[in-house]
Amino acid sequence: MDAFGLDGLDELVRALIADGHRVIGPRRRDDAIVLDDVTGVADLPSGWGVEVAPGRYRLHRRGDDALFRHSAGPQSWKRFVHPPRRKLWETTDVGFAAAPDDERRLAFLGVRGCDLAALGVLGRVLGARSRPFIVAVDCTEPGGLCFCASTGTGPSVGPGYDLALTERLDDTGHWFLADAGSEDGERILAAVTRRPATADEVAGALRDVTAAAGRMGRQMPALDLRQLLHDSRQAQHWNDVAERCLTCGNCTMVCPTCFCTTTEDVTDLTGDHAERWEHWASCFEVDFSYLHGGSVRTSAASRYRQWLSHKLGTWHDQFGESGCVGCGRCIAWCPVGIDITAEVAALAAERSGDDVDV
Amino acid sequence: MLPARYVVTGRTVETADSVTLRLEPLERPIPRFQPGQFTMLYARGVGEIAVSISGDPSVVDSALTQTVRAVGAVSRALHDAKPGTVVGVRGPYGVGWQPSLAWERDVLVVAGGVGLAPLRPVVLTVLAQRWRYRRLIVVAGARTPREFLYSDELKWWSSRDDLALELTVDHAADGWTGQVGFVTQPLARLPLDPAATTAFVCGPEPMMRFSAETLLRRGVPADRIRISLERNMKCGIGQCGHCQLGPLLVCRDGPVVDYARAAELLSVREL
Numbered sequence: 001m002d003a004f005g006l007d008g009l010d011e012l013v014r015a016l017i018a019d020g021h022r023v024i025g026p027r028r029r030d031d032a033i034v035l036d037d038v039t040g041v042a043d044l045p046s047g048w049g050v051e052v053a054p055g056r057y058r059l060h061r062r063g064d065d066a067l068f069r070h071s072a073g074p075q076s077w078k079r080f081v082h083p084p085r086r087k088l089w090e091t092t093d094v095g096f097a098a099a100p101d102d103e104r105r106l107a108f109l110g111v112r113g114c115d116l117a118a119l120g121v122l123g124r125v126l127g128a129r130s131r132p133f134i135v136a137v138d139c140t141e142p143g144g145l146c147f148c149a150s151t152g153t154g155p156s157v158g159p160g161y162d163l164a165l166t167e168r169l170d171d172t173g174h175w176f177l178a179d180a181g182s183e184d185g186e187r188i189l190a191a192v193t194r195r196p197a198t199a200d201e202v203a204g205a206l207r208d209v210t211a212a213a214g215r216m217g218r219q220m221p222a223l224d225l226r227q228l229l230h231d232s233r234q235a236q237h238w239n240d241v242a243e244r245c246l247t248c249g250n251c252t253m254v255c256p257t258c259f260c261t262t263t264e265d266v267t268d269l270t271g272d273h274a275e276r277w278e279h280w281a282s283c284f285e286v287d288f289s290y291l292h293g294g295s296v297r298t299s300a301a302s303r304y305r306q307w308l309s310h311k312l313g314t315w316h317d318q319f320g321e322s323g324c325v326g327c328g329r330c331i332a333w334c335p336v337g338i339d340i341t342a343e344v345a346a347l348a349a350e351r352s353g354d355d356v357d358v
Numbered sequence: 359m360l361p362a363r364y365v366v367t368g369r370t371v372e373t374a375d376s377v378t379l380r381l382e383p384l385e386r387p388i389p390r391f392q393p394g395q396f397t398m399l400y401a402r403g404v405g406e407i408a409v410s411i412s413g414d415p416s417v418v419d420s421a422l423t424q425t426v427r428a429v430g431a432v433s434r435a436l437h438d439a440k441p442g443t444v445v446g447v448r449g450p451y452g453v454g455w456q457p458s459l460a461w462e463r464d465v466l467v468v469a470g471g472v473g474l475a476p477l478r479p480v481v482l483t484v485l486a487q488r489w490r491y492r493r494l495i496v497v498a499g500a501r502t503p504r505e506f507l508y509s510d511e512l513k514w515w516s517s518r519d520d521l522a523l524e525l526t527v528d529h530a531a532d533g534w535t536g537q538v539g540f541v542t543q544p545l546a547r548l549p550l551d552p553a554a555t556t557a558f559v560c561g562p563e564p565m566m567r568f569s570a571e572t573l574l575r576r577g578v579p580a581d582r583i584r585i586s587l588e589r590n591m592k593c594g595i596g597q598c599g600h601c602q603l604g605p606l607l608v609c610r611d612g613p614v615v616d617y618a619r620a621a622e623l624l625s626v627r628e629l
Contacts, residue, residue: 089360091402095385096360096446126597233604233626260599262592267403274403281598288600290590292429302628310602317605318596 001202002178004194010041015191016107025109031059033073052145054337068110068167071143072327076256077108077115085279092273106132112139113154114327118256120160124319125259136161140208144217145328151220153325155212166205177205218341221348229313232347242301244336249282251330257323283307361400361446362386366439372507376427377437387420388447393479394454394614398594400446401435408591410476416486425475451594452613457483460556464493468541468569470561474498474507476586480558488520497524499541503534545572552577560586567624570617580618587612604629
């Protein structure tokens, strides 16, 4: 393991850009931490933290200059590997032509464990598109809606990164512990001024990351969720959720693994030139399940059931794993504060015959 | 995801709202299809829909035969496509009927309305390899006598002694001398050897459920009753999420599934 300071992080970003990458990282914009192009440490949200609650997300000034101690924001890395809107192809009298791929190689800076897991989940659904260079960051300060410790996806970053950092703020200063997870990662790390980390430094970082697991604001009930959702198809509780759910689809937009799309066909005025576009869709839209004669899922209860059952249950049948990585975004960005962990607990209570208030 | 260009070279009017199109590739053809598979058919500038393939699998050429019923904007555009029209084709996709599951067994084909379209390749497969199968029974229903697809072919099937054809209509018309009623009525009384029967059922969802339940009562095992599910399909390759039915991505895991798998899914409203 290596160690470097803020200058080293700046060198890292510059090395990635020099290597031909478009570097995406956290930035403060519109009172939120968003993901956008960064060219150096100066672009990162130094000293900004996040306070979240169901239906609530607020930035606040921290007492330090931490760069990566803000829990998940309104966006996820999904928008860069699975864009909200893209042209698939166009057609004229001479045939179909695929839309050109964006050739720029991406580098993601500051990917937390939950989001690294989400990128893996998304990749297994959509197939391998171009793989970004990933600079992951261990989490030492989970947010009030985080539950990655109970989904097994954090707070330490799992496999799949090129470089993993742990941000350290202590009496020696502001520095980063770095671990290369790939040959590419080693190559980029070699361009950074660094020193070997001491055993004490590595142990200290590990201790803090491990301790973070005990400070999660939420916890997904430790149950066989696949079985619970299967057994809950006829649960009364769906009607209870439906009384609160606005079927707005926010949860599906902010979810880092929700992958559903629809297509849109457009023509020019002559009709000679037509295009097909793909854009994100949501299982909360009535049209989502449309067949001639009507939609399959019209009630709010059935649409919420579809989302939750797919995310936690049938995702296993379709893709061999859960679709939830415990980032908590769906709770923060639900306008009425529906809490996925609480709804699961309520479904479990209904199955076991207890009654709980959500 | 890029469609292949096909040109309409034949258009046969089947009913008031259905036609059968013959499509031939302009450049590369799509791979050969299995009975029960579908393609995504694109009408330029209008959109793309899933349409089952109804051609004869035993004919080795690159043409596609697809029957389209005009029920929406895209199917209307395809229905109205004149010979010479260029359409886009992706596929073939999905898990089909797998007629080989019925080798050495009685084959029972049950069709409701345009549900006969994806089943036609099963009947033609059995007829082309008649020695592999025991009895072939086709039960087809339509709302009125004028709404049967492939009426010339049905006459030919009814004249054969290696195929038992039962036609029934919901509403009779002048000149109809056949049965009146749902397909479940002939299913309930036909002589069957249930343990040795494989059923292939396609039609509106309630018709498939009632047919399957009738066959279950007669002793046909649930895993020997195959039905073809219909859900909204946008991509055809398991990536857009629209066609989910519980654990199934219908485009990828279906459209044809065993009733043993489908029964519990179809019994839940709005699943």
